[in-house]
Amino acid sequence: MTKPVIDIRQVSKLYGGKHENKVYALNNVSFTMVEGEFIGIMGASGSGKTTLLNVISTLDQATEGTVMIAGTDITRMKSGQLSDFRAKQLGFIFQDFNLLDNLTVHDNIALPLSLQDVPAAEIKQKVKHVMENLGIAELADKYPATISGGQRQRTAAARAIVHEPALLLGDEPTGALDSKNATSLLETMKKLNEEQNISILMVTHDAMSASYCRRILFIQDGRLVKEIVRLGPRESFYQEILGVLSEYGSARSSGE
Amino acid sequence: MLIQLAVSGMRSKLKDYIVLLAGLVMSIAIFYMFQTMAWNTGFIKENAVINSIRLVYGVGSFLLALVTFFYILYANGFLLSLRQREFGLYMMLGARKEKIGRLMLIETIVVGVCSLVIGTVLGVLLSVVVGHLMSNILEIELSGYYPLYWPAVLFTCLFFGVLFLISAVWNRLRLARRQVLQLLNGNMQADRPARGGAARVLMTIAGCISLGIGYFCLVFMEQLRELGLLTATVMTPLGTYLLFMALLPALLDRLKKNEKRMLRGMKSFTFGQLSFRIHGLTKMLATVAMLIALGAGAIAGGLAFMNNALVAAESSSVYDTQVHNPNQEQLRLLNSITFTERLEYHYKVDHEMLYFVQEELESQRPLIKEEYNSKSWNRLIRIQGPPPAGSSWNGDYSPDPQWNQFLLDMTPNDQPYGEYRVVNKQQFEELASKEQRIVLGKTADFLSYKAKWRELDRLEQEKLDAAQSNWTVYSKFSIYENYLGIASGTVFMGFFLGIAFLTMMASCLMFKILTGAAKDIQRYQMLRKIGVRRERLAGSIRHELLLVFLFPGLAGLSHVLVGMNLFSFILVEPYYRIWVPVAIFTMIYSVYYLITVNLYQRIVLPGKE
Numbered sequence: 001m002t003k004p005v006i007d008i009r010q011v012s013k014l015y016g017g018k019h020e021n022k023v024y025a026l027n028n029v030s031f032t033m034v035e036g037e038f039i040g041i042m043g044a045s046g047s048g049k050t051t052l053l054n055v056i057s058t059l060d061q062a063t064e065g066t067v068m069i070a071g072t073d074i075t076r077m078k079s080g081q082l083s084d085f086r087a088k089q090l091g092f093i094f095q096d097f098n099l100l101d102n103l104t105v106h107d108n109i110a111l112p113l114s115l116q117d118v119p120a121a122e123i124k125q126k127v128k129h130v131m132e133n134l135g136i137a138e139l140a141d142k143y144p145a146t147i148s149g150g151q152r153q154r155t156a157a158a159r160a161i162v163h164e165p166a167l168l169l170g171d172e173p174t175g176a177l178d179s180k181n182a183t184s185l186l187e188t189m190k191k192l193n194e195e196q197n198i199s200i201l202m203v204t205h206d207a208m209s210a211s212y213c214r215r216i217l218f219i220q221d222g223r224l225v226k227e228i229v230r231l232g233p234r235e236s237f238y239q240e241i242l243g244v245l246s247e248y249g250s251a252r253s254s255g256e
Numbered sequence: 257m258l259i260q261l262a263v264s265g266m267r268s269k270l271k272d273y274i275v276l277l278a279g280l281v282m283s284i285a286i287f288y289m290f291q292t293m294a295w296n297t298g299f300i301k302e303n304a305v306i307n308s309i310r311l312v313y314g315v316g317s318f319l320l321a322l323v324t325f326f327y328i329l330y331a332n333g334f335l336l337s338l339r340q341r342e343f344g345l346y347m348m349l350g351a352r353k354e355k356i357g358r359l360m361l362i363e364t365i366v367v368g369v370c371s372l373v374i375g376t377v378l379g380v381l382l383s384v385v386v387g388h389l390m391s392n393i394l395e396i397e398l399s400g401y402y403p404l405y406w407p408a409v410l411f412t413c414l415f416f417g418v419l420f421l422i423s424a425v426w427n428r429l430r431l432a433r434r435q436v437l438q439l440l441n442g443n444m445q446a447d448r449p450a451r452g453g454a455a456r457v458l459m460t461i462a463g464c465i466s467l468g469i470g471y472f473c474l475v476f477m478e479q480l481r482e483l484g485l486l487t488a489t490v491m492t493p494l495g496t497y498l499l500f501m502a503l504l505p506a507l508l509d510r511l512k513k514n515e516k517r518m519l520r521g522m523k524s525f526t527f528g529q530l531s532f533r534i535h536g537l538t539k540m541l542a543t544v545a546m547l548i549a550l551g552a553g554a555i556a557g558g559l560a561f562m563n564n565a566l567v568a569a570e571s572s573s574v575y576d577t578q579v580h581n582p583n584q585e586q587l588r589l590l591n592s593i594t595f596t597e598r599l600e601y602h603y604k605v606d607h608e609m610l611y612f613v614q615e616e617l618e619s620q621r622p623l624i625k626e627e628y629n630s631k632s633w634n635r636l637i638r639i640q641g642p643p644p645a646g647s648s649w650n651g652d653y654s655p656d657p658q659w660n661q662f663l664l665d666m667t668p669n670d671q672p673y674g675e676y677r678v679v680n681k682q683q684f685e686e687l688a689s690k691e692q693r694i695v696l697g698k699t700a701d702f703l704s705y706k707a708k709w710r711e712l713d714r715l716e717q718e719k720l721d722a723a724q725s726n727w728t729v730y731s732k733f734s735i736y737e738n739y740l741g742i743a744s745g746t747v748f749m750g751f752f753l754g755i756a757f758l759t760m761m762a763s764c765l766m767f768k769i770l771t772g773a774a775k776d777i778q779r780y781q782m783l784r785k786i787g788v789r790r791e792r793l794a795g796s797i798r799h800e801l802l803l804v805f806l807f808p809g810l811a812g813l814s815h816v817l818v819g820m821n822l823f824s825f826i827l828v829e830p831y832y833r834i835w836v837p838v839a840i841f842t843m844i845y846s847v848y849y850l851i852t853v854n855l856y857q858r859i860v861l862p863g864k865e
């Protein structure tokens with residue numbers, strides 16, 4: 001059996017200070033992800049998707065529970081260790097691309113490597129490789145402000161994988177893209193997953209995007225409520241997702 | 257590598273850094289200029305009319321240091337806000353927190369050192385320029401004033417060195433406390449709920465008490481003296497800060513609720529904007545209020561000293577000029593002046609006695625002061641009683657104090673005993689000695705004829721010199737000039753500090769503008785997209801900034817109006833013509849408001865289509 005990339009047990013996250021209303025953004029969440037998986041997390045907005053991703057990505061701490069990433073318990077790590085861990089094991093793609101507008105596309109992609117003081121020759125070769133892989137080689141010397149949204153997101157994706165992380169995390173990576181650009185990014189992610197065996201965990205509320213995943217976890221009010229696995233073609237998986245969504249969507253709206 | 261990246265990041269925000277640097281440089285230059293005077297005891301002693309001048313400078317230095325301290329912390333907060341998103345991104349990508357912290361530390365220190373060097377140089381240059389300008393405008397000599405004064409350089413460097421070190425550490429701590437996510441999301445903070453009831457009530461009470469004590473000390477400055485000065489210096493700012501922090505958010509909430517009831521679309525957005533950021537603004541606005549109080553106060557103080565010269569002159573004599581036996585030239589000059597009242601009397605002198613003509617006095621009754629003290633110098637009355645026949649010297653005269661006051665004032669300088677006798681026309685003509693003549697004149701505004709008075713004094717001096725007299729001219733104008741000469745250094749300091757403080761205030765508000773701008777661009781673009789007209793957005797900006805300007809403006813002015821009592825133990829009338837500095841300040845402030853609005857609209861509003 002392949003080893004787990006993510007293994008989280010009974011994780012809860014409580015928001016709200018002493019005098020405020022307390023909100024359980026995550027409530028007793030447990031799941032495991034093995035190497036090479038492509039998992040989607042779906043749920044209504046406010047259901048806790050981002051919180052879950054932030055806890056996994058070590059950007060935020062869980063209030064309770066254990067979070068193991070690539071075999072290490074990150075809830076026990078110090079801030080310095082967490083930084084090193086992020087630098088080596090994780091790659092991020094966010095909805096807003098988080099590129100630095102004073103750096104060229106090439107330098108933005110090189111950032112995770114140059115922050116680790118990787119030798120220049122090696123950086124050059126690695127960045128060139130991912131850029132070709134993602135079809136943005138000709139953008140190398142442009143600045144983020146002068147390229148399209150789709151190109152920016154692909155730049156962010158390139159930055160997320162340039163250091164060959166164990167896990168790629170995406171928070172609604174297609175959220176700001178039109179369907180053509182979204183599809184092309186998703187195809188790229190699929191390729192990375194299938195050809196380079198990169199594990200991907202992606203948050204989305206869009207069924208089309210989710211249909212690229214191999215497995216989908218549904219979250220509602222901070223709890224995992226359902227899980228479906230893709231067995232057949234993408235088309236039927238898409239229909240299945242829509243079915244689950246309407247089931248939980250209506251359950252939710254009738255509960256309110 | 258990280259350093260290279262950071263430098264490139266800094267370069268991309270050059271515009272913001274220039275504003276930051278400009279603000280720091282200005283505050284350092286101002287501090288330096290103040291120190292050139294504070295450490296130059298020779299200059300102060302020679303130029304100041306105040307006895308406890310060292311104390312005044314001590315208090316001034318303390319206030320300036322206090323305000324500068326908050327200002328530097330605020331400016332460095334701005335520095336952090338410029339960088340936090342970039343640093344957050346580095347941390348997300350795995351840069352260690354300590355490394356980022358060190359970077360922040362280095363950056364703060366580099367910015368500090370740069371601004372210290374430029375600021376000190378600018379301070380020296382400004383001291384030269386301002387010194388020249390002021391002595392020209394105020395027509396005064398500044399003796400013993402050195403623009404490049406080493407003790408001041410040393411103290412400025414020491415003071416700011418320590419300040420920058422503190423704020424570097426402070427920034428580092430703040431960075432360390434923040435989570436990566438907070439940094440990444442930048443100024444996207446949730447609206448903090450208004451401070452809990454109990455805490456707010458406590459702060460309000462403490463603030464009222466402090467401000468009350470401060471104001472009390474200012475009002476009774478004459479009685480409390482040094483103790484009052486010290487207490488007021490500590491209590492007034494303390495009260496201001498407490499009240500701003502406690503009341504401003506609550507006040508805005510009230511306003512917002514009122515506006516909501518009226519349901520006037522754009523205004524609810526404006527108030528939403530304001531109350532969203534008011535928590536971060538209270539301390540800055542309190543600092544602005546203090547800066548306004550200090551700036552407008554310094555200008556008002558300087559003007560008060562200048563006015564005091566007029567008060568001194570006016571209380572020396574009622575009439576603006578008096579010329580004994582005017583010659584042709586003097587007469588021509590006198591005729592060129594528009595007098596509201598011109599009197600002419602004849603007199604004769606024998607031995608030690610002056611003779612006046614009763615009929616002349618009767619037909620030209622003069623104005624005198626209602627009471628003979630300096631407090632009521634501008635309350636004049638016309639003499640009603642009959643001119644006293646007889647003499648002030650031998651017993652047949654019952655002294656009429658009003659005529660006595662007037663006739664003594666008219667006595668020529670070389671007649672120091674001032675004995676006189678009022679005789680009728682016929683008796684006067686029978687007297688053997690030569691008939692002499694005196695012209696008195698009063699204008700509507702003493703100060704608008706300064707050139708004429710100077711010329712009259714010169715002609716009079718020529719006459720005295722020709723007669724080989726030892727006397728120098730003693731006139732209302734000479735009193736005015738003398739007084740101004742003594743006060744000039746103080747007047748200069750007042751203007752100088754006033755401008756300095758107001759400049760610091762301006763850059764404080766500028767930081768506010770720039771920190772908010774990035775997020776506001778998105779907000780206004782969004783509103784524009786959903787169809788809000790450009791004019792309404794512009795109106796909203798005007799409205800928001802008006803409130804931001806209004807509160808500290810009012811608080812500052814109120815401090816000035818109460819604070820002018822500070823001068824009551826030095827000046828006859830600190831409140832004389834107080835509307836002049838108030839008007840000057842209001843004008844500067846309004847212009848600055850308009851500039852700010854314009855600038856902000858240009859930054860955040862999408863361009864005209």
Ligand SMILES: Nc1ncnc2c1ncn2[C@@H]1O[C@H](COP(=O)(O)OP(=O)(O)O)[C@@H](O)[C@H]1O
Nearest residue numbers: 015016023025044045046047048049050051052
């Ligand atoms: N910083 C925060 N402080 C307080 N509550 C928060 C914070 N972030 C998220 N929440 C709350 O946690 C819940 C989950 O939020 P989030 O994970 O962002 O949802 P999603 O990404 O699924 O839309 C929401 O109810 C939200 O209000």
Ligand SMILES: [Mg+2]
Nearest residue numbers: 046049050051
């Ligand atoms: Mg989310």
